[in-house]
Amino acid sequence: MLELSLFFILALFTLGGSITMVVSFQPLFSAFGFLIAMLGLAGLFALLNNQFLALAQIMVSVGAVVILSMLTIMTVNAQVQNLPKEPHKFIWLILSSFLVAPITVLIYTQLNTLPATLKGAETITAKVIGNALFTDWVFPFEIVSILLLTAMVGAIVIGRKHLLDTKACS
Amino acid sequence: MSAHLFFLLVALLFSIGLVGVISRRNLFVVYMSVELMLSAITLLFATLSQTLNSANASVMSLLTIAIIAAEAALFLAMIIHLYRINRTLDSEQCTSLKQEAL
Incomplete structure (x- = not known):
């Protein structure tokens, strides 16, 4: 039960961070969403008994990749007029979500044919x-x-x- | 707790990344969406290492994290280069390979 609630909290972090990343206009907000998503992913690795991967995720993805992207965003320092103007952004987002939904279902049904019992015997x-x-x-x-x-x-x-x-x- | 939830999360994360690549024009968002898709694959490998009870999938996951780092370095250098030329972060402006209208 504890595992399940932890999973849902971490999944909420990951999904919320990634949706923030895709939706927000300013690149720095996107980078913050990406940071939260990567932290949630590291927690999911730890939940999967994968100590080393969780540490590697925090060190590489959070510590290096996200910080490097934030540094690049601040170095580029694009003003609002240099950002792409996307007047119909939400329409495109919803439209492409409908477009991608069959692919999601396809991936999920294909993945469900794999063995699905978490053994959890060995900590990696x-x-x-x-x-x-x-x-x-x-x-x-x-x-x-x-x-x-x-x-x-x-x-x-x-x-x-x-x-x-x-x-x-x- | 079964692995179906993890599979569902992998599918959702991959799709969110795909939506970001398709529908956004900001180069930084496109880059982070590609990273998100790769991270979803990493989570899939980590889940498989538990269901199959072998460390091989974890090693593949680790190698994927290394590929994510390499991709980040190259993509950010490209974004800086494109910004120096175009003074914009719009991916619509990169049209030098576009076919002329017939």
């Missing part, structure tokens, strides 16, 4: 993840490290100033 700690990561998952781990390096180099190259001469976007 850093030791368990480390054992799996450095025995069976070495090759994907190396690929992800190369991907991160490439993303870092790419971000530095894209962020340089003299790229402005090449008009990427009219």
